Amino acid sequence: MRIIENSFGIPVITPETKAFWDAVNHEKLLFACCQACGKSHAYPRRICPFCLSQNVVWKVSSGDGKLYAFSLYRKGRPPYVSAWVMLKENVALLTNIIDCDTEKLKIGMNVGVKFVKVGSEQRVPVFVPK
C-alpha cells in the first residue's frame, strides 16, 4: 500500500515541551539528554526518567535513524504506518512513516526525518525511507 502524507493530530504543547515543538517548526529535531547520568530519553521530559536529575538538556538530532519496528494500521482512516525509529543518537521515537510503499518497509532500513505541517502553524516530525 502506498502511504503518502497523512492526517496527523495537532500536538499538545506544554511549557515542558515548547522548545521541542518550536525547533520542529524550524525543521530541527531535538532530543533530551541528561547531563548527570549521560542517558538520552524520549518522549522528552525536563526530569530524567533514568536518574530523576533535572539537569536535562536539549540536543539536536541528525534526523537520521533506522526503522526499529513498524505496523501498517489498516483500520486507520486513512490507513497509516505506526513506527518506532531508532535515531543515530540511540533514542527511539514513536512516530509514523510516510511517503512509502508499505511492502518495501523493512526493520533496519535507513529513514530520515521529515517535518510535516499540521493545522496552520505547527509541524510534526515523521520519517521517510532514505
Added chain:
Amino acid sequence: MTIPVFVVGAFEHPTRLATDKSVAELHAEVAIGALSDAGVSKNEIDGYFCASDAPGIGPLSMIEYMGLNVRYADSTDIGGSSPIAHVGHAVTAIREGKCNVALITSAGRPRSEGAAPGNLAELPEYPEAGFEVPFRAALAPSYAMCAQRHMYQYGTTSEQLASIKVAASIHAKYNSNALLPKEVSVAQVLSSPLISDPLHRLDCCVMTDGGGALIIAREEIARSLTRPLVKIRGVGEAVGFSRGSDIDLTVSAVARSGRNAFDEASVKPRDIKYLSTYDSFTITVLIAIEDLGFCEKGDGGRFVADGNLISGVGRLPFNTDGGGLCNNHPAHRGGVTKVIEAVRQLRGEAHRAVQVQNCDLAIANGLGGMLDRRHGAATAILERLA
C-alpha cells in the same frame, strides 16, 4: 507465617451485550453474583476494590450505589490487569486487618456504546499525549509492533500466533456464553483480514459488554463457607514503560510481576497445572508465557504450537473459558475473567470437556495497556486446598 487469604466468590456476568443496563448496574449485578456464589451477605463486605471502568470518582460512586459499608477502598488502575492487582491489594489489606471481606468488581458496556478501546493518550494533560496524539498511536499497532519484533528477533510466525487463537476457540466451544463459540483453524486466522500487520482480526480479542466480580476473604470466613477452598498463594505486579534508549518490545512487565508472584508462592512454572493469561491479542499470550518462565525468551512460538495450550492435549492448558479471544473481554478489560476461570478450574467447576485433571495450582495473569510502552502487569498464583 503469613496469614492465608482466599478467593471465596467469583462470578462472570453472562451478558455480552447489555443495551438495556447501566454500567453501575452491571457492577452491582456482578457483585450480587459473586456474593451468591460465595454464600456471603452484603453486610459482610468491608472492603471494595474497582478500577476506572467503575463509573464515578474512584470507588465512591459505586460504594454509594450499592450502599456498601466499607472500611477500606482502593481504586488502583493499571489498565486491564487491575482486578488481578486488586486481588493482591485485598490480600495485603486483609493481612493488615484493614478488612475481612473484599469485593472486587469490573464491568462495562463498550459494545453497546460503540466505544473503541485504548485511546489512552486522549487527555491533553497526559505527559505523553504530545508525542502520541499527533501520530495516532493506537492500541493495535502497539501490540502489532511487538509481534513484528518478536518475529524479527526470534523467527516467530503468524501460524504460531494463530495456534493461540485456535486453542482458545476449541475451549470456547464448551462455553455457552462465549461470544465466538466456534472452533477456528490456523488457516482461518491467517485468512481473516489484517488489522495491523502482522496481526489479523482473529488475533484480536472480542469487544463485549459485561463484567465479573470476586470476593476475597480471610481464612476463618473461607472455612465457614461451603465452597472449595482457593488460597491466594502468591501475587505480584509491575509496570512496564518506554523511555526511548533502552527499548525492547519483546519483554513485558509480566517478567517482573510473574517473578514476584512465583517467589511469594514458592513454586515454579513447572508446578502450574492451568494458566489464565491476558489475551487482548495473541502476541500478548505468547510474550506472557515467556515472561512467566514457561519457556525461554524467544521459544514462545514453538511452545504454543502443536496444541500445547489445549486442555487435555497440551502441557499448559490456558484460558479454558475461551478467554478474551473468544469468550469475553468486558469493558475492554480481561483481568477479572482470568481470575474467574482459574477459580473454576481449581474448584473443578470448569466445563468437563476442558476441566484440567487434578488442577491444584493455577495462575491468573494480566497484561494491559500499551505493550510497546506503558503497561500494567499483575499475576496471582492460586492453590486449591483439600
